[in-house]
Amino acid sequence: MSIEALARLAEERVDHRFKGLPPDAAGLTVGELAAQRRNLFTDGFATPVLTLSAERLEHNLKLMETYAARHGLAFAPHGKTSMAPQLFHRQLAHGAWGITLAVPHQVRVARAFGVERVFLANELVDAAALRWIAAELAADPSFRVVCYVDSVRGVELMDAALQGAARPVDVVVELAAGEGARTGVRTEAECAAVADAVAAAGTLRLVGVAGYEGEVPRADPERVHAWLRRLVALAVDFDRAGRFADTAEIVVSAGGSAWFDAVADVFAEIPPLSRPVLKLLRSGAYVSHDDGHYHQVTPFNRVPQEGALEPAFRLWAQIVSRPSAEQAFANAGKRDAAHDLDLPFAQVVRRNGTERPAAGVSVTGLSDQHTWLGTGPEADLEVGDWIGLGLSHPCTSFDKWQLIPLAEADGTVVDYIRTFF
Numbered sequence: 001m002s003i004e005a006l007a008r009l010a011e012e013r014v015d016h017r018f019k020g021l022p023p024d025a026a027g028l029t030v031g032e033l034a035a036q037r038r039n040l041f042t043d044g045f046a047t048p049v050l051t052l053s054a055e056r057l058e059h060n061l062k063l064m065e066t067y068a069a070r071h072g073l074a075f076a077p078h079g080k081t082s083m084a085p086q087l088f089h090r091q092l093a094h095g096a097w098g099i100t101l102a103v104p105h106q107v108r109v110a111r112a113f114g115v116e117r118v119f120l121a122n123e124l125v126d127a128a129a130l131r132w133i134a135a136e137l138a139a140d141p142s143f144r145v146v147c148y149v150d151s152v153r154g155v156e157l158m159d160a161a162l163q164g165a166a167r168p169v170d171v172v173v174e175l176a177a178g179e180g181a182r183t184g185v186r187t188e189a190e191c192a193a194v195a196d197a198v199a200a201a202g203t204l205r206l207v208g209v210a211g212y213e214g215e216v217p218r219a220d221p222e223r224v225h226a227w228l229r230r231l232v233a234l235a236v237d238f239d240r241a242g243r244f245a246d247t248a249e250i251v252v253s254a255g256g257s258a259w260f261d262a263v264a265d266v267f268a269e270i271p272p273l274s275r276p277v278l279k280l281l282r283s284g285a286y287v288s289h290d291d292g293h294y295h296q297v298t299p300f301n302r303v304p305q306e307g308a309l310e311p312a313f314r315l316w317a318q319i320v321s322r323p324s325a326e327q328a329f330a331n332a333g334k335r336d337a338a339h340d341l342d343l344p345f346a347q348v349v350r351r352n353g354t355e356r357p358a359a360g361v362s363v364t365g366l367s368d369q370h371t372w373l374g375t376g377p378e379a380d381l382e383v384g385d386w387i388g389l390g391l392s393h394p395c396t397s398f399d400k401w402q403l404i405p406l407a408e409a410d411g412t413v414v415d416y417i418r419t420f421f
Helices: 003-009 030-035 054-070 085-093 104-112 127-139 152-161 188-200 221-240 260-267 293-297
Strands: 049-053 099-101 117-123 144-149 169-174 204-210 250-254 277-281 313-324 327-330 345-351 354-357 361-366 371-375 386-390 403-407 413-418
Touching (some): 054 085, 054 403, 099 104, 127 144, 127 152, 152 169, 152 204, 169 250, 188 204, 221 260, 250 260, 260 277
Parallel strands (some): 049 403, 117 144, 169 204
Antiparallel strands (some): 313 386, 327 371, 345 386, 361 371, 403 413
16 A cells, blocks of 8 residues: 555644544644544543544454454455545555455545555446546556456446456456345356356456355355355356466455355365465455444354454444433434444443443434433433444444544544545
8 A cells, every 4th residue: 555645644634524523623634633642531522423442443453364364365355344545554454465345436545545456346337437447457567456247238338448458357257146136147157158258358357256145135154155155166167167267366255244254164165276266255344343233243253262353433422411311312313323224322421531331321213413312210311421322334334434533442542544435
């Protein structure tokens, strides 16, 4: 990655664009504010404010690095989770092969910060975006992009847009996770037809197969393992047919954040092929983990001996209304908190520098700018208290905040994570 581009993030001025930051920091650069090492609770931060735990973030980065290495997997974490180049940099520093992305804008962000390997886990038929990628490939011999294809028509559109390109675009045939699933080719015969179309297109190069097991209908361990074995069998069949003659390695890729243990199991069974196999895992939510959906579905629940991810997000809000003994309202809402999978979770209350569990407090709903709280008899909650909320679904937490304080356990803010959505 480009250290110079990352350094320029610290030169950005703090102003009204960035929620939750101290009003008296306006005009400082992000680097100057970080150097002050302000305390989240006593040095002027305004609620609501989303924070990342410095210690838990580092723990999660190390854990997935170790997991991938232990299982012989290359790792391209899905960058659409955070869209934070500083986190991309740390993921790459922790051994990632590259960064997975989903749409052309995200690739442009990654390239602006010097990411050299991108796995685009999506079909791409936009002519303008394809021409831009071709120009990037021509300008930078170290840049590599691998993209899904799942139809003959898509291949034809890509080929038309890429005429005259200096380098071919590497593609993998996406195998659908089943009937009624998301994108991807439904049958092996159709996969072969798409591969034939790629071979006929001089602007593309077939380098492997891929898919997303998280879309397997009625997913359970048996169904997920069965689909992953279909994916591996497709790679074996393509190799036997000589379809990978133009590539130095064969890419076999899968792996969201709910079934990467199944990916590790099945990819360990890949037989020797005519070329080295890049077994590419793409999980992304691990970087912050969460207190809801991914806390429930993480594979580490099935393999606790491998470790455990830690939720790194906490949204701090302030109690602004206590209209009855059974109800209170905080000043964070749908604009601030993920709510597509679960409501936030009341975790801790702070008053006068003392933090305690949020006993008897539950989140019952969200308005645009308010958290609805139910309060039982044991709830000790007053107007002015700060309440710490756990969140569910990292992808829709990061995207609501442009600059996120990275805080140590005592509240010292050591950095600010810039996002680009």
